[in-house]
Structures are given as C-alpha cells and as structure tokens.
Amino acid sequence: MAQSYDRYEQIKRFEKDLSQCMKCGFCTFWCPIYQEEKIEASVARGKNMMIRGLLAGELDYTSEYADRLNKCTLCMACTVNCPAKANIPNVIVAARADTVKARGLKFPYNIVYRWLLPRRRLFGWVVRFASWFQGIFMPKTEGTIRHLSMFLSALGKGRNIPQIAPKFLRQMVPVINKPPAGVKTEMRVGYFSGCITDFVLPHLGKHIIDFLTKNGVEVVVPREQGCCGAPVFLGAGDFETGRKMADANVKAFEGLDYVVSDCATCASALKSYAKFLADTPQRKKAYDKFAKKVKDISEFLVDVLKLPASAYKPSAEAKGKKVTWHDPCHLSRHLGITSQPRQVIRSIPGVEYVEMPNADRCCGMAGAFSVNYYDLSKDIADKKAASIESTGADIVVSGCPGCEIQLIDCMVRNKLPVKVMHIMELVE
Amino acid sequence: MLEKKLIAKLEKIVGKGVVLTSKEDLTTYSYDGTTTWAHMPEVVVLPTTAEQVSQILKLADDSKVPVTPRGAGTNVSGGSIPIKGGIVLCTVKMNKILDINKTNLTATVEPGVVLQDFNMALAKQGLFYPPDPQSFLGCTVGGTIAENAGGPYCVKYGVTKQYVLGLEVVLANGYIMKLGGVTVKNRTGYELMMLFTGSEGTLGVITKITLRLIPMPLASKTMMAVFDDMAVGGQAVSNILASGVVPAKIEFVDNFVLRRIEEMMPMGLPVDAQALLLLMADGSPTAVEAETEQIVDTLKKSGAREVKVAKDAEEAAKYWKMRSAGFAATFGAAKTVLAEDVAVPRDKLAEFIGKLGEISERTGFFISNLGHAGDGNLHPAIFTDVSDKENFAKAQEAMEEIFEAALSLGGVLSGEHGIGLEKQRFLKRAMDPVALNLMIKIKSLLDPNHILNPGKIWEEERV
Numbered sequence: 001m002a003q004s005y006d007r008y009e010q011i012k013r014f015e016k017d018l019s020q021c022m023k024c025g026f027c028t029f030w031c032p033i034y035q036e037e038k039i040e041a042s043v044a045r046g047k048n049m050m051i052r053g054l055l056a057g058e059l060d061y062t063s064e065y066a067d068r069l070n071k072c073t074l075c076m077a078c079t080v081n082c083p084a085k086a087n088i089p090n091v092i093v094a095a096r097a098d099t100v101k102a103r104g105l106k107f108p109y110n111i112v113y114r115w116l117l118p119r120r121r122l123f124g125w126v127v128r129f130a131s132w133f134q135g136i137f138m139p140k141t142e143g144t145i146r147h148l149s150m151f152l153s154a155l156g157k158g159r160n161i162p163q164i165a166p167k168f169l170r171q172m173v174p175v176i177n178k179p180p181a182g183v184k185t186e187m188r189v190g191y192f193s194g195c196i197t198d199f200v201l202p203h204l205g206k207h208i209i210d211f212l213t214k215n216g217v218e219v220v221v222p223r224e225q226g227c228c229g230a231p232v233f234l235g236a237g238d239f240e241t242g243r244k245m246a247d248a249n250v251k252a253f254e255g256l257d258y259v260v261s262d263c264a265t266c267a268s269a270l271k272s273y274a275k276f277l278a279d280t281p282q283r284k285k286a287y288d289k290f291a292k293k294v295k296d297i298s299e300f301l302v303d304v305l306k307l308p309a310s311a312y313k314p315s316a317e318a319k320g321k322k323v324t325w326h327d328p329c330h331l332s333r334h335l336g337i338t339s340q341p342r343q344v345i346r347s348i349p350g351v352e353y354v355e356m357p358n359a360d361r362c363c364g365m366a367g368a369f370s371v372n373y374y375d376l377s378k379d380i381a382d383k384k385a386a387s388i389e390s391t392g393a394d395i396v397v398s399g400c401p402g403c404e405i406q407l408i409d410c411m412v413r414n415k416l417p418v419k420v421m422h423i424m425e426l427v428e
Numbered sequence: 429m430l431e432k433k434l435i436a437k438l439e440k441i442v443g444k445g446v447v448l449t450s451k452e453d454l455t456t457y458s459y460d461g462t463t464t465w466a467h468m469p470e471v472v473v474l475p476t477t478a479e480q481v482s483q484i485l486k487l488a489d490d491s492k493v494p495v496t497p498r499g500a501g502t503n504v505s506g507g508s509i510p511i512k513g514g515i516v517l518c519t520v521k522m523n524k525i526l527d528i529n530k531t532n533l534t535a536t537v538e539p540g541v542v543l544q545d546f547n548m549a550l551a552k553q554g555l556f557y558p559p560d561p562q563s564f565l566g567c568t569v570g571g572t573i574a575e576n577a578g579g580p581y582c583v584k585y586g587v588t589k590q591y592v593l594g595l596e597v598v599l600a601n602g603y604i605m606k607l608g609g610v611t612v613k614n615r616t617g618y619e620l621m622m623l624f625t626g627s628e629g630t631l632g633v634i635t636k637i638t639l640r641l642i643p644m645p646l647a648s649k650t651m652m653a654v655f656d657d658m659a660v661g662g663q664a665v666s667n668i669l670a671s672g673v674v675p676a677k678i679e680f681v682d683n684f685v686l687r688r689i690e691e692m693m694p695m696g697l698p699v700d701a702q703a704l705l706l707l708m709a710d711g712s713p714t715a716v717e718a719e720t721e722q723i724v725d726t727l728k729k730s731g732a733r734e735v736k737v738a739k740d741a742e743e744a745a746k747y748w749k750m751r752s753a754g755f756a757a758t759f760g761a762a763k764t765v766l767a768e769d770v771a772v773p774r775d776k777l778a779e780f781i782g783k784l785g786e787i788s789e790r791t792g793f794f795i796s797n798l799g800h801a802g803d804g805n806l807h808p809a810i811f812t813d814v815s816d817k818e819n820f821a822k823a824q825e826a827m828e829e830i831f832e833a834a835l836s837l838g839g840v841l842s843g844e845h846g847i848g849l850e851k852q853r854f855l856k857r858a859m860d861p862v863a864l865n866l867m868i869k870i871k872s873l874l875d876p877n878h879i880l881n882p883g884k885i886w887e888e889e890r891v
C-alpha cells in the first residue's frame with residue numbers, strides 16, 4: 001500500500017512504530033481484547049493495518065474506524081511482547097488525535113473533556129451535584145457500594161462503584177502539610193491528586209499525605225492542579241485540551257522537586273506529556289523536565305525516600321491478612337514499576353504476600369473504554385477475578401484507583417469475599 | 429460484489445456479529461505474515477461448529493463463491509490471503525481442546541486452538557507435542573496441519589504430519605468427513621489424512637484434529653557454539669548427525685542476524701562470530717549428560733571457536749529467546765524482505781552455504797541467513813524494496829538462483845512455510861510434471877468448482 005502521511009500529523013510522528021510491525025500476529029496471544037473477541041480488528045496488528053489503510057486512502061474516518069480504534073485499553077501488552085518492538089498503542093493514540101482534529105469530538109465528550117475536566121472546581125461541583133441523585137435513584141448494594149448513574153464522571157453504567165465522597169480531598173487538606181512536631185523535614189514534595197482520589201477516595205489521599213509527613217516529608221497540594229488529562233488526550237485523542245491541562249499541571253508544580261502520585265494512570269499520563277503533546281520546543285523541554293519529577297508513590301518510597309522496612313506498619317485492616325498485588329498496566333508496562341510495590345508489601349510485618357497468576361494482565365478498566373464497552377470490560381475483569389480467587393487472598397491491592405474501581409465492581413459481581421484496597425491502605 | 433442475500437444467509441447460519449462486512453474489518457483479513465501480498469475479502473465469517481462450516485461451504489459451492497480458510501493468519505507464504513475475494517472462513521472461534529488422554533497419549537482439538545494454549549494445557553499434565561513453529565504464540569493448530577508446520581524440535585521429533593492420527597474435514601460440497609482415528613497404527617486404505625495435512629486450505633476445511641503426544645522429556649541441556657566460518661558451522665551439523673546422536677534442536681544464525689539481535693536486545697553475544705549454532709539435547713538425565721558431552725566434543729573437533737553449555741534453565745531460555753528474535757531481526761531489516769524457506773539434504777549444508785556466498789557475490793545482494801540447520805532447512809533472506817521496481821526484480825532473480833542451488837543439491841523449494849502465492853512461480857521446476865498434474869486432478873475431484881482457496885499453490889493457467 002502506498003501511504004501518505006500528509007494529512008496525518010500525529011500518526012506521522014510514530015511512523016517508525018507503524019511501519020515496524022511485521023504482522024507476525026504474536027500480539028493476539030497477549031491482547032486482552034483479542035482474547036475476548038477473537039477478531040483481528042481487536043488487536044494491535046489489525047488496528048495498525050487499519051491505520052495503514054487510512055494512510056493509503058483505502059479507509060476513512062467512519063464510525064467503524066473510530067470504534068475499532070477506541071476498543072483498546074492501551075495496556076501495552078502487545079508492545080512489551082512484540083518481537084519487532086513496535087509500539088502500536090502510540091500509533092493508536094496518534095490516530096485518535098488525528099481523528100479528533102479532523103472530525104471533532106462527539107457529545108457528550110466535547111462537554112466533559114473540553115469544558116469540565118480542565119476545570120477541577122467546576123467538575124467537582126458537577127460531581128457533587130450528581131452525587132445528590134445517586135442515593136435517590138439507585139438501589140443500594142453491599143456495604144458502601146452503590147449503583148451510581150454517573151455519566152458525567154464517566155464511570156457509571158450500572159457498575160458497582162464506591163459512592164462520591166461527602167467531602168473532597170481539596171476540602172480536607174491544606175496546601176502545605178508539614179511533618180508533625182518532633183519529626184525532621186527531610187524533603188518537600190508535591191502531591192498530585194487524581195480525580196478519583198479527589199472525589200471518590202479522599203480518605204486515601206489524606207492517608208498518604210499523613211504517611212508521608214509522618215516520615216519526614218513536607219507535602220504540598222497545589223490547588224491549581226487539575227485532571228492529569230489521560231481520558232482527554234490518551235483516551236479521546238483531544239490533544240488541544242490535553243495541552244492546556246498539561247501546561248496547568250506543569251505550572252502548578254513549579255519549584256517542587258518531586259510530584260508524587262497514588263494513581264498509576266495519572267503518573268503515566270503526566271510522564272507522557274512530552275511524547276504526545278509537545279508541539280513546540282518549549283513545551284518539549286518543560287514536559288521532559290516535569291516527567292522526571294513524577295514518581296509513583298511506591299517508587300517514591302522505595303527509590304527516592306528509601307524508607308527502611310521498619311517504617312511500614314500494618315494498618316488495622318491489613319494485620320494478619322493474605323494480600324495479593326495487581327499490576328496496573330500504567331505502572332508495570334508503561335512505567336516499568338513492578339518490584340517496588342512488591343517490596344513495600346513484603347516489608348509489612350504480619351502481612352502475608354501471595355503472587356497471583358498473570359498479575360500484570362489488564363483488568364479492563366481504561367477509563368472511557370470501560371464505559372463504552374462495559375460488557376467487554378467485564379469479561380476481561382472476570383479473568384482477573386479468577387486469578388485473584390486462585391490465590392485465596394483476603395485483600396487485593398493495586399496502585400491505581402481506576403483499577404480499584406474495576407476490581408471492586410468485579411469482586412461484587414463475582415461474589416468474592418476479597419477486599420479491594422490501595423497499596424498505601426495496607427500501612428498505618 | 430457478493431449479493432446481499434448471501435450475507436443474510438451466512439448470518440442465518442452463524443448468527444449476526446460473527447459475519448463481518450465493514451471495510452474496516454475486511455481490511456484486517458486482507459494480509460498474512462508476508463510483506464507484500466494483500467487482497468480484501470468480501471465477507472469474513474467466524475463459525476463455531478463443523479455443522480456451520482458445512483453449511484457455509486454448501487452455500488458457497490452452490491453460489492460458486494471462493495472460500496479462503498484462515499487460522500491466525502501467521503503463515504508466510506500468502507496462504508490465507510483471499511486473493512480472489514469472496515469469503516474468509518476464520519476458525520479462531522472453534523478453539524476448544526476436546527480431550528487430552530494421558531494413557532493413550534493423544535489429544536483431540538478444534539482447529540482454532542492456539543498452539544501455545546495447547547502446549548500449556550499439555551504441560552500441566554506432563555505431556556509434550558513437539559512440532560514447534562516459532563509462531564506458536566499466534567498460530568492455530570489447524571493452520572499448522574494445513575501448512576504441515578515444523579520447528580526447531582523437528583530434527584529429533586519430526587514435523588506435524590508425524591503426529592496427525594485423525595482428522596475431521598469438511599469437503600467443498602459440505603460433507604463432514606472423518607479420517608483416521610485415535611490409534612497410533614492404522615492401515616485402513618490410503619493415507620488420506622496426509623492429503624489434507626499440508627493442503628494449505630485447498631482441499632477442505634479441517635474441523636477436528638487428533639494428535640499423537642509424547643511424555644515431556646525429563647531433562648534437557650542447551651549449548652551454543654561459535655564459528656568463524658559459516659560453512660564450517662554447516663559441516664559441524666553434518667558431523668554431529670554422523671556421530672550417532674540426534675540432538676533435539678540444532679538452530680543456526682549468521683553474523684548479520686546475530687548483530688541485529690544484539691542491537692535489539694543486548695545480551696553480550698559474540699558479534700564477530702560468522703555463525704552461531706544453538707543446540708539442545710533432551711531425554712533422561714543420564715542420556716542428556718552423555719549426549720551433551722558427545723555433541724560438545726564433535727563441535728570442538730569440527731572447528732568451533734567456542735562452545736558454551738547453558739548452566740541453568742534461565743541461561744538456556746536466554747539463548748532460545750535470542751533464536752526466536754531471529755525472525756524479527758531479519759524482517760525488520762529492510763522495506764521488503766524476501767525470506768526463503770529452502771531445505772537441502774543435511775549432508776549438503778556446508779556446500780549449500782558455500783553456494784549462497786557465491787550467489788551473493790555474483791548478484792551483489794547481501795544474503796542473511798538463519799534456520800533449522802538440523803533439518804537442512806534454512807531461511808536465507810534478501811533485502812529489497814518493492815517500490816524500487818528494478819531492484820526488486822533483481823532481488824527476485826537472485827532468489828531464483830538460491831532455489832536453483834537448493835534444487836541442484838537435491839533440496840526442496842519449501843521446508844515448512846508452504847507454497848501459497850509466494851513460491852508458485854517456481855513450482856513447475858521443483859516438481860515432477862506428472863505429480864503436479866495429479867495434484868491438480870485431486871483438487872478438481874474434491875473441489876470441482878474450485879471454491880476452496882483458489883489461486884494457491886500452482887499457477888492458475890495450468891488448470
């Protein structure tokens with residue numbers, strides 16, 4: 001096929017990945033979507049060949065094209081196992097961006113992505129507004145979990161998810177959080193609070209800030225920070241809005257040496273600003289510099305703060321429990337962080353660690369993907385449930401609130417008595 | 429264009445959702461593992477039962493619409509490309525392992541089972557199915573039967589056809605035919621199963637497969653030998669086989685592939701070596717010790733610069749991972765890669781390697797090389813670019829010289845990849861004309877309307 005990149009500014013940037021695929025089909029073995037659907041357009045090879053078809057003028061921006069491109073969790077399982085080292089998720093994100101540029105965003109995404117997500121306070125207000133209705137219209141399910149019709153926060157669709165918190169993180173903690181009296185300040189870091197932590201799991205954010213301050217870290221929570229942009233530029237391909245969000249976040253954390261995140265998706269999105277959004281040399285420089293500061297919480301504790309094992313004491317919920325770890329795609333394959341979280345869990349006295357089979361298999365969340373393709377997302381999650389169940393663990397922990405939400409839904413649906421927690425909730 | 433009615437009928441047979449007609453989906457069934465061949469189907473169906481396959485074929489036969497069977501589309505000969513359009517019949521949803529019998533040492537599977545899934549299920553029970561095409565992560569068992577695939581283990585254990593005990597095949601007219609059974613010995617009439625093994629989807633659609641298994645060997649050892657001269661490496665292979673041991677695997681990569689692999693995944697390979705041999709001995713622990721000693725000894729006597737025995741499973745896995753990267757190393761090296769699949773008698777390896785050198789010098793094309801040396805099956809590759817017409821034509825000529833060289837030594841056109849579209853130009857020269865004619869007659873007998881994978885294996889005008 002003769003290909004022309006003229007009209008495809010973003011795809012062109014990943015020309016090497018696009019042309020490197022040699023169509024061996026090995027990715028079919030690793031792709032969570034292909035494993036469910038068994039259709040060639042599900043997998044990296046097929047998607048890449050569709051994009052080549054677009055460049056060759058044989059395909060167009062049809063709804064089928066968009067659908068096949070959107071049906072990818074960007075889990076990177078294809079990439080790390082690709083013998084040709086072709087990063088097809090790069091090409092997919094770029095193709096989404098070129099589509100948005102040519103065709104615009106559809107309702108309701110245009111409202112949510114362009115207008116709401118970049119405005120954290122307004123977004124919070126809308127989420128709060130939606131939360132008033134959740135208890136009224138939706139039936140209650142087990143424990144603190146309710147059905148929630150939450151299209152605005154792009155999570156709902158009959159899914160069992162935790163309810164919106166009565167108080168958001170930004171209302172719970174001050175900008176500057178200093179170590180308590182008697183504890184020496186060793187370091188000063190910024191804390192990046194993702195949307196889910198902010199609105200749904202603020203106690204987690206508070207808990208992490210407390211843990212850090214207790215261990216001699218002064219934690220700054222800049223109010224100007226916003227959504228990391230993952231659903232906007234990676235999920236939907238809206239690079240223009242993505243840049244605005246990236247610039248705001250870079251600015252919010254200026255002057256801080258580290259940006260610590262409890263969300264793997266956020267951390268990897270913050271680190272990929274340079275790859276996808278840098279349209280000028282200035283942005284490239286700023287984004288590269290920013291990326292170096294971003295640390296996942298377990299990476300920060302193990303590699304930067306180098307906490308001794310004695311710093312990890314089991315929380316009341318974790319004491320004496322059997323715990324297994326789910327590798328979020330954004331942590332393991334996107335950022336290469338796999339040993340640090342395991343080291344943290346193993347350091348906690350009185351907690352028994354068991355490795356689950358296929359711990360790094362995608363859980364099927366991937367933001368808007370799981371809303372648009374909820375059935376598919378559930379099928380992928382059920383495989384995870386079987387892995388978790390086989391370990392006999394009492395608790396499954398992860399390093400990504402997005403995965404947590406998926407796992408909670410999945411445990412409830414499969415009626416498994418396994419508690420889903422963030423890794424930091426294991427420690428006191 | 430296919431009639432709308434036909435699509436509706438297909439949907440009636442298999443249900444909606446597994447009949448794909450959008451241009452986007454069709455694009456993704458237009459290619460296989462080859463670099464240049466592509467053609468769009470008009471519709472893709474993904475049946476789940478033999479009964480559905482039967483109805484699809486009956487419908488296609490009645491309407492004289494081409495049907496191209498497809499597994500995972502990993503073949504590298506153009507075999508699964510719907511070169512005449514029509515229907516692609518993809519078997520990947522027929523993926524149940526129906527039976528694993530540890531006492532009879534057999535397994536029965538549906539054609540769409542992925543080879544690696546099958547291997548994993550067998551390993552759980554201490555069983556082993558040796559044919560190991562290096563595409564095992566993608567390819568289907570049905571595809572390996574239709575291509576009669578082989579791999580590194582085949583030096584000692586033989587290729588796919590040595591393991592097929594029974595097949596269920598749907599014929600072009602829709603009849604579901606049973607061949608063979610579940611016994612190791614079977615002398616009931618002609619070996620018709622062999623007709624379908626390696627038939628590249630031209631004679632029928634395989635819908636059930638019974639395979640012979642062996643117990644998992646208890647031990648294995650991996651060796652790596654370094655050579656300063658490729659032909660000396662080739663001679664070493666012949667010497668080992670003549671010495672009375674048959675290693676489980678003898679694989680070969682040349683200096684070019686070696687350097688590409690080291691570039692892609694740095695692992696401290698001797699990049700100045702002209703050839704590397706990777707070998708494995710397997711069996712009982714004592715036999716493995718003795719064979720390893722003998723192989724190492726022969727390698728050294730044959731002129732290996734260095735011989736390493738992997739000290740543990742981890743190091744062995746590293747060597748084999750290196751070997752399996754060879755394919756990507758070759759295919760990623762140029763815009764268009766003409767990679768061949770010739771096989772020569774094993775005592776002619778050194779001579780053949782010498783001839784490759786001469787061809788390279790004469791034509792000016794660099795020829796890279798890797799392959800299953802223990803089988804005499806090599807994949808010499810020439811780097812070119814289809815869009816550069818002159819260069820591409822010359823590259824094809826050089827390739828023809830390689831075929832001629834292999835044939836002149838008593839070798840064959842294809843060791844394991846099949847003829848498909850890629851090699852049909854050369855078939856006349858590589859086969860007895862009467863045999864070729866017989867083949868075409870068999871095709872016409874089984875598939876009078878030529879609906880099954882038409883346009884493959886031989887050049888069309890002969891029909």
Ligand SMILES: Cc1cc2nc3c(=O)[nH]c(=O)nc-3n(C[C@H](O)[C@H](O)[C@H](O)COP(=O)(O)OP(=O)(O)OC[C@H]3O[C@@H](n4cnc5c(N)ncnc54)[C@H](O)[C@@H]3O)c2cc1C
Nearest residue numbers: 499500501502503507562563568570571574578629634844
């Ligand atoms: C990286 C790489 C390495 C490889 N290494 C090897 C190797 O070491 N050894 C080797 O032998 N091959 C190798 N191959 C080639 C290929 O993987 C094999 O030929 C494999 O058997 C094809 O299986 P498939 O399921 O992909 O079949 P497909 O490619 O889908 O089809 C192959 C042929 O079989 C026919 N077919 C498929 N299923 C059926 C069925 N159920 N009934 C009837 N006909 C059917 C098709 O029409 C087609 O002609 C390699 C390929 C790649 C890309």
Ligand code: SF4
Nearest residue numbers: 021022024025027082
């Ligand atoms: S594994 Fe890599 S090279 Fe092979 S088909 Fe998938 S993306 Fe292409």
Ligand code: SF4
Nearest residue numbers: 031072073075076078
């Ligand atoms: S990124 Fe994940 S979901 Fe997307 S094609 Fe690759 S393996 Fe499949």
